[in-house]
Amino acid sequence: MDDEPLEEWAQRRELRRPRRGERQATPLGDRPKQGAHADPDTPRGIQEWDGCQWTPVGVADDRRAAAAETGRDANTRAERVPLPTFSKLPPMPEPWRPTQRFYRPDTPGQ
Numbered sequence: 001m002d003d004e005p006l007e008e009w010a011q012r013r014e015l016r017r018p019r020r021g022e023r024q025a026t027p028l029g030d031r032p033k034q035g036a037h038a039d040p041d042t043p044r045g046i047q048e049w050d051g052c053q054w055t056p057v058g059v060a061d062d063r064r065a066a067a068a069e070t071g072r073d074a075n076t077r078a079e080r081v082p083l084p085t086f087s088k089l090p091p092m093p094e095p096w097r098p099t100q101r102f103y104r105p106d107t108p109g110q
Helices: 006-016 063-080
Strands: 023-027 044-049 054-060
Touching: 023 054, 023 063, 044 063, 054 063
Parallel strands: none
Antiparallel strands: 023 044, 044 054
């Protein structure tokens, strides 16, 4: 098994982690956390990253108000994380071919 060096892992992890002061919006209510598009009229809690955890800092009336409050932080966080490269495809496998020639035996009655 090829293990990744700890320094490389820590560097990738640090890129994914939010920076101190970044904000996110979370739907308030009894439902589990969903995508931002679900229930756009429900109130959203605004949370801020303090370096260790997300702490509540306010409430927005709906998704539009929450996006206005947190939109710039979401964009900077998305720009920080590198995307994988999809320019190279893996080599095409060789088609399967039997190792021996197969001959159907003569069937009686035909």
